[in-house]
Amino acid sequence: xxxxxxxxxxxxxxxxxxxxxxxxxxxxxxxxxxxxxxxxxxxxxxxxxxxxxxxxxxxxxxxxxxxxxxxxxxxxxxxxxxxxxxxxxxxxxxxxxxxxxxxxxxxxxxxxxxxxxxxxxxxxxxxxxxxxxxxxxxxxxxxxxxxxxxxxxxxxxxxxxxxxxxxxxxxxxxxxxxxxxxxxxxxxxxxxxxxxxxxxxxx
Numbered sequence: 001x002x003x004x005x006x007x008x009x010x011x012x013x014x015x016x017x018x019x020x021x022x023x024x025x026x027x028x029x030x031x032x033x034x035x036x037x038x039x040x041x042x043x044x045x046x047x048x049x050x051x052x053x054x055x056x057x058x059x060x061x062x063x064x065x066x067x068x069x070x071x072x073x074x075x076x077x078x079x080x081x082x083x084x085x086x087x088x089x090x091x092x093x094x095x096x097x098x099x100x101x102x103x104x105x106x107x108x109x110x111x112x113x114x115x116x117x118x119x120x121x122x123x124x125x126x127x128x129x130x131x132x133x134x135x136x137x138x139x140x141x142x143x144x145x146x147x148x149x150x151x152x153x154x155x156x157x158x159x160x161x162x163x164x165x166x167x168x169x170x171x172x173x174x175x176x177x178x179x180x181x182x183x184x185x186x187x188x189x190x191x192x193x194x195x196x197x198x199x200x201x202x203x
Contacts, residue, residue: 099158104133107159110189114142114182114196121195124203125167129193132166137189142182148196150174151181156190163191167201 101107109129113122122139130136150173152160160174182194195201 099155101158101162102156104162105135107156107163107190108135108137108188109163109191109193110137110183110187111139111193111195112142112183113140114144114146114148114194115199116145116197118195121201121203125193125195125201128166128203129163132163134163134191137187140183140185142194143184144182146182146194146196147198148173148200149194151177151192151194153177153190160191163193167193169200173200 109126111122111125111129113119115121122141126136126139148169150160150164150169152174154176157174157176161171164171164174177192181192183192186192193201
């Protein structure tokens with residue numbers, strides 16, 4: 001009888017130990033599964049939050065909106081370089097009005113002969129100028145031979161061009177008074193006609 005009771009008690013202890021071991025294993029498994037589920041859930045929330053915070057809407061012109069929106073004034077080009085309008089370089093140039101010739105009777109003209117073997121040509125030239133209405137000084141000979149020129153005193157360029165036209169010449173022969181005039185007696189001439197060697201004035 002004692003032996004039977006002893007055997008029964010030993011079997012009960014073994015059963016309790018086995019049950020306890022299984023219980024511990026189940027608890028550990030549950031804890032592990034819970035930890036995995038929590039980790040997965042935290043990871044999903046992190047991804048969603050990151051996506052929401054970094055989401056931006058792009059407009060048709062490439063400007064970003066939401067928290068990082070760019071205004072139209074600071075629009076960037078496709079390569080990321082902000083374009084700005086260059087400063088205006090337009091300048092205004094003021095041009096002086098062209099000089100206007102005076103009335104012929106307010107301009108004094110001297111005609112000089114600066115050509116060899118053309119005696120009397122200065123007198124004939126003076127007559128042409130006088131017929132055009134200019135005030136004429138006494139014709140004379142130049143100190144030395146030279147090409148044809150229509151020389152003018154300061155501020156008489158337009159008048160010299162008009163005198164040149166009376167001889168059928170253009171402004172290419174019109175020049176300012178040189179430092180040394182080709183005459184000993186220029187008088188108070190405003191324009192000096194030099195009839196020269198080149199035959200541009202052939203009268």
